[in-house]
Amino acid sequence: MSDTTLVQIKGLKDGLLVTLGDAAWSVLQEALLRRVEEQAAFFKGARLVLDVGNQILKAAELSALRDTLSEHGIVLWAVLSNSPTTENTAQILGLATRIHKARPAEIQAAKGIDHESALWIDRTLRSGVRVEYPGNIVVLGDVNPGAEVIAGGSVIVWGRLRGVVHAGAEGNQAAIVCALDLSPTQLRIAGEIAVSPARRGQPKPEVVQLKDGRLQAETWMPG
Amino acid sequence: MTGKVITITSGKGGVGKTTAVANLAVALAADGKKVVCIDGDIGLRNLDVVMGLENRIVYDIVDVVEGRCKTRQAMIRDKRLPELFLIPAAQTRDKNAVSPSDMVRLCDELRQDIDWILIDSPAGIERGFRNAIAPADKVLIVTNPEMSAVRDADRVVGLLEAEEKGSPSLVVNRLNPAMIKRGDMLSVDDVYDLLRIDVIGIVPEDENVIVASNRGAPLALEAKSRAGQAFRNIARRLEGHQVPFMELESQGLWERLARMGRK
Numbered sequence: 001m002s003d004t005t006l007v008q009i010k011g012l013k014d015g016l017l018v019t020l021g022d023a024a025w026s027v028l029q030e031a032l033l034r035r036v037e038e039q040a041a042f043f044k045g046a047r048l049v050l051d052v053g054n055q056i057l058k059a060a061e062l063s064a065l066r067d068t069l070s071e072h073g074i075v076l077w078a079v080l081s082n083s084p085t086t087e088n089t090a091q092i093l094g095l096a097t098r099i100h101k102a103r104p105a106e107i108q109a110a111k112g113i114d115h116e117s118a119l120w121i122d123r124t125l126r127s128g129v130r131v132e133y134p135g136n137i138v139v140l141g142d143v144n145p146g147a148e149v150i151a152g153g154s155v156i157v158w159g160r161l162r163g164v165v166h167a168g169a170e171g172n173q174a175a176i177v178c179a180l181d182l183s184p185t186q187l188r189i190a191g192e193i194a195v196s197p198a199r200r201g202q203p204k205p206e207v208v209q210l211k212d213g214r215l216q217a218e219t220w221m222p223g
Numbered sequence: 224m225t226g227k228v229i230t231i232t233s234g235k236g237g238v239g240k241t242t243a244v245a246n247l248a249v250a251l252a253a254d255g256k257k258v259v260c261i262d263g264d265i266g267l268r269n270l271d272v273v274m275g276l277e278n279r280i281v282y283d284i285v286d287v288v289e290g291r292c293k294t295r296q297a298m299i300r301d302k303r304l305p306e307l308f309l310i311p312a313a314q315t316r317d318k319n320a321v322s323p324s325d326m327v328r329l330c331d332e333l334r335q336d337i338d339w340i341l342i343d344s345p346a347g348i349e350r351g352f353r354n355a356i357a358p359a360d361k362v363l364i365v366t367n368p369e370m371s372a373v374r375d376a377d378r379v380v381g382l383l384e385a386e387e388k389g390s391p392s393l394v395v396n397r398l399n400p401a402m403i404k405r406g407d408m409l410s411v412d413d414v415y416d417l418l419r420i421d422v423i424g425i426v427p428e429d430e431n432v433i434v435a436s437n438r439g440a441p442l443a444l445e446a447k448s449r450a451g452q453a454f455r456n457i458a459r460r461l462e463g464h465q466v467p468f469m470e471l472e473s474q475g476l477w478e479r480l481a482r483m484g485r486k
Binding site: 058059060063067068070071089092093094123124125126127128129144145146 | 322323324348350353357374375377378380381382384385386387417419
């Protein structure tokens with residue numbers, strides 16, 4: 001396959017969209033770098049959005065590519081992917097995973113989400129990490145100050161919630177937020193915003209939901 | 224023989240990265256090891272001043288990377304310790320003059336006959352930071368017991384985890400036991416509570432650190448200095464020794480009794 005089918009380049013309003021074809025990651029990466037070297041002047045200073053399709057990428061692979069691109073004066077700012085693993089990787093590296101217009105496939109996926117599906121995150125989210133998911137999110141770990149969790153559905157944190165959390169981000173007023181230790185910098189459900197009151201006593205599991213248009217926290221009782 | 228590359232970083236500026244690099248380098252070299260420190264802060268170099276070597280700079284790291292000199296020529300020998308060298312940063316260029324792969328190449332060359340390579344990372348999480356962590360075998364994060372510094376440290380820990388650099392170790396610098404006692408400063412436990420990474424050193428606040436860095440003579444060589452002792456302990460821990468943490472709070476008899484009663 002020629003480079004032009006493996007690497008398609010399109011101009012966007014504020015950068016370049018590079019869509020990678022279907023091949024091994026090493027082949028794609030080489031093809032992309034060849035294009036970059038051939039047209040060095042065109043690419044210099046570009047902001048790049050990379051659509052990697054179904055590739056499953058690890059942090060080391062993505063960060064290596066980002067570093068190589070930056071040596072050519074190219075800023076990689078977003079990675080689009082159909083794979084949640086790759087999206088997750090990109091988010092950890094601080095890359096965007098959406099550009100303003102969602103792709104049709106994504107909107108469909110979002111509509112298809114119900115209460116049975118959730119994004120499972122089994123680590124602590126540190127400052128600077130932003131996780132966005134159209135369904136529910138479960139975090140097995142802490143959400144540190146400076147981290148953001150944005151869910152179309154509910155958010156459950158099996159740990160300490162101290163960052164910013166937004167449940168029901170697309171307007172779902174039935175969404176809830178619960179955490180073993182609920183002291184977020186800011187908590188939003190649908191359009192309502194609250195900050196946590198100063199801590200009194202021992203932390204206990206709490207759940208927040210919208211009741212009569214106000215955010216209310218209660219002790220988290222299973223069942 | 225292959226040397227180890229240790230990068231010292233922090234996210235926030237002014238927490239004591241450069242001081243830590245200079246003191247750890249001196250402590251390791253005083254222990255008979257061959258040590259090179261690399262100043263990664265191209266455009267805002269400091270390490271040469273803190274080590275008192277500013278007036279000896281002929282070539283710098285950008286000269287090495289761009290092939291204008293041999294690595295050996297850019298290595299400035301310390302005034303006091305013959306096995307300690309500095310590769311200074313260029314002052315008239317910026318971070319983009321060096322790439323992460325340049326740093327990996329340089330460190331791989333140095334590893335051949337150097338025991339410890341210490342890299343002083345610039346503040347921030349941009350190009351300079353990525354240059355500094357690219358060759359690292361281990362990363363030390365310096366923080367102060369202060370909310371803003373701890374937040375930035377947390378961000379850096381996240382980035383390092385994402386880059387699969389392994390879990391970094393923490394140096395809590397400028398601890399003031401009296402302020403902690405009054406409840407005016409975060410304790411090491413508070414800092415650990417948020418970051419949850421291995422603590423490799425706790426350095427008490429010490430005015431002499433500033434005096435020493437103005438004089439260009441890191442105080443890790445001064446037997447009596449508390450901060451110097453703390454840095455020597457970190458160096459020992461890097462070498463794989465078990466060293467207990469110093470007792471920083473001088474406690475009265477009553478407090479000690481009260482503590483024992485609680486246990």
